[in-house]
Amino acid sequence: MEVIAGTIASPKGFYADGIHCGLKKTKVDLGWIVSEVPANAAAVFTTNQVQAAPIQVTKEKMASGQLQGVIVNAGNANACTGAQGYTDAQQMAIAAADHLGVAADQMAVASTGIIGRPLPMEKVTAGIAQLQKTGDPQAFQKAILTTDLTEKQIVIQTQIGGKTVTMAGCAKGSGMIHPNMATMLAFVTTDAAIATDLLQQLLRELTEVTFNQITVDGDTSTNDMVLVLANGLAGQPEIQKDTADYHAFKEMFQAVLTALAKEIAQDGEGATKLIEAKTTGAVSDEAARMISKTIVGSPLVKTALFGKDPNWGRILCAVGYSGQPIDPNALSISLAGILVFEAGKPVFFDEECMQEKLEGSAIEILVAMAQGTGQGMAWGCDLTYDYVKINALYHT
Structure with a gap:
């Protein structure tokens, strides 16, 4: 297992981009992650009973067990915004899917920022139209930040089933951090072949010992999400539970989540230690x-x-x-x-x-x-x- 230089788009068949669309004054605030092919997907969400519209929409889209991408904005949480907020989150997915030429039910949505303000959808939809499939993957990492002082990402490679498998992760989170889960968004991409059910089982298990073991201030947010996409393009045989390949994948997965969790804790708002x-x-x-x-x-x-x-x-x-x-x-x-x-x-x-x-x-x-x-x-x-x-x- 080796940590390498790279981005969330380093695994085979993934792309990412980020731009400034006007939700924040000057900084990048809108981005997406895209897979060339539908990817098996797993997710965990905030346990706060007040859940933002993007959480509601993405939960619905997870029903099929597959996604082809996620559209994310920072600067506005689209939380506690009523029926209009739900409609706006749906429209974000539709606009991104149309721009990519994929089905709308294959596009997840995530938002982070100030609670209680309607999304300025004219800025969001205009921004989505500017995103590129082969844009700047590092800009996606910038697009998800709020009060964060550092970008949080890691890329790991290992050999599984005779093939090189790559896994990348990136996250945001600085305040309102007290999972289960916290004001954090985390995204993981991998080109490994693994069934949705097994990926979801592993994510839940590993979240307990990584993201759910960090705290900055004791507050649990309305928007937290960890989303994992596995598109299988590494070409190795599908991972089966309790095999050597399974344990190699689990070790890599835990290393990615642990690294991101520690980076979030270290970047707590105002933190020095x-x-x-x-x-x-x-x-x-x-x-x-x-x-x-x-x-x-x-x-x-x-x-x-x-x-x-x-x-x-x-x-x-x-x-x-x-x-x-x-x-x-x-x-x-x-x-x-x-x-x-x-x-x-x-x-x-x-x-x-x-x-x-x-x-x-x-x-x-x-x-x-x-x-x-x-x-x-x-x-x-x-x-x-x-x-x-x-x-x-x-x-x-």
Whole structure:
């Protein structure tokens, strides 16, 4: 398995483009991903009960299990916009499909941006007409960003069934991040041949240990979506469950989703540090994941690490209210690689060394439970002054 340079259009038979259509002042704000042939499709969506029109439309289009592309805009979420919003999302799909010469039920829709504003459809439809099948794939990555400071993408290749299989992923997400799911859009393309049902099963399984293990601010958005397209053009035999090819594909898939999840956490609004929490020895993997996610979601932990304060008591407190079985007298905590708590008692440490460690841009927290074999990880970021500034002024 090798990480290579590339874009969301690197797998065989995929294209992408992005343009500025006027939803944002100057930045690229409209794009699409297109497959040469209908692709087997899988998706997971926000669990927020208030769901934006593009989510509703794309759920309907997923019924066939195949898609040929997705049209995406940033700058306007088309959420909480009533019947007109639903009609506008449908019209986006129709306009993109007509421009490509494919069926409208083969075109998914995604939007991100401000909630509660109708889409200016004259700008959207005019922009769709400018998109090119063989346009600029990197521009698509730019077209999905809102408050993001960085583009998030990865391309991986591996050998499956005697053929080179490529998988690419890109994502946006910076604030309102607390999956299941978060204000994030993620798109994955692959030229592997895999049945829709198996692809959907794998996506759900891997989402639990990747995207659903990140948190920035505890808010779950109305528009979140992870969409995967597999067009089979690599030419390898179709992947069958529990085979060597299946495990190779799963490893690649998990690597792509993990990389994107960590990039989203690291690019949290105003963030200066990626926080990675790992719990081992829990009563189950699920318990370990929930403990880890509670730690990275704690405002007190997040602010302490922003201030470079080794306040491990806040970590222990978060473990205690995680809702999972714990024995505080049998666990240990390490912060930035330094043991700070063990067997119910503090461990004295070199404060200068700790201060130097906390200057880093990535901080690891390890909780060892000694209660079982469960293990799990979660990712978050620090909570800074800039987070408040960005969200206080988001609408203005």
